[in-house]
Amino acid sequence: MNVLRPLSCLLPDSGTKLALIILNRPLDVPLLTALWKKSAFTAVTDGAVNRLLKNCGDQKDEFIPDVISGDFDSALPASLDYYRNWNVEILPTPDQNETDFTKCLRIVCEKTGQIPLEQIVALGSFGGRFDHTLANVNTLYTARGLSKKPTILLSEGSMACLLDKGEHTIYCDTGLEDDWCGLVPVGQPANLVTTTGLKYNLNKDSMRFGELISTSNSLASPTVTVSTDQPLLWVMGYKQE
Structure with missing residues (x-):
């Protein structure tokens, strides 16, 4: 993890x-x-x-x-x-x-x-x-x-980081998180993606350009989990002073 x-x-x-x-x-x-x-x-x-x-x-x-x-x-x-x-x-x-x-x-x-x-x-x-x-x-x-x-x-x-294939826990509890986030399959499809803690969660879903990508999502919990069989770009907003 x-x-x-x-x-x-x-x-x-x-x-x-x-x-x-x-x-x-x-x-x-x-x-x-x-x-x-x-x-x-x-x-x-x-x-x-x-x-x-x-x-x-x-x-x-x-x-x-x-x-x-x-x-x-x-x-x-x-x-x-x-x-x-x-x-x-x-x-x-x-x-x-x-x-x-x-x-x-x-x-x-x-x-x-x-x-x-x-x-x-x-x-x-x-x-x-x-x-x-x-x-x-x-x-x-x-x-x-x-x-x-x-x-x-x-x-x-905006911030972005790459989640490699596997299991991830993302803590979004700093108070600086904005109200949007997303998961984007860049470079290749992700065929088996499951999440918790998002407004629109995925359950063993496939994501690829031309079909489903999880943009314009939002946080439903300060803890997000992501399970993916391929790398995914995690993107989210932060509050600017």
Whole structure:
């Protein structure tokens, strides 16, 4: 049985220890601040380095990452120089067969292997170009082979994580959960899905695109269980301040 409390990363006093990856989307600085305080390791991808430097303003010296990585087709030289002066490790990853997020995740998993993390959180995962959003979801599938810790996509009031095939208990008891959630079969059909704790539960149902997918669902209990024979994307909303 896999146990997940996906929004524990947003609680100020939960004790959840994170690795934080910042992607190239507009930054919610209060959310960034809350996640940064809980992070044992921080990484920034390519163009996100410009946003971090600009959006943090007078507080930029408080947000010095451990690693910056990417193919650096977006990062400004002045931004890289600023963090280089803070002795931040800057790692070029020119391979075009993977996204900057995937390559950064590989680095994070390698460098945090001995740190007792509970989650890896990617901030700035949604919005903007839809192909980038799909690429970020695809990275969740790669993440299964990189770390046993859950990788959480977080942005603009939405979160997503991948439930591998098997039994899962999802605790939705932080008080930050919004009123929507869903289960989506991305990549292949799921032929045998059973849930409890949702408004619209599944009972040994099949889900596939073109037929049933469980979007626009909602929580009926603070504890949700999911049994699935194939990976499913768990999505839910969180309340923004």
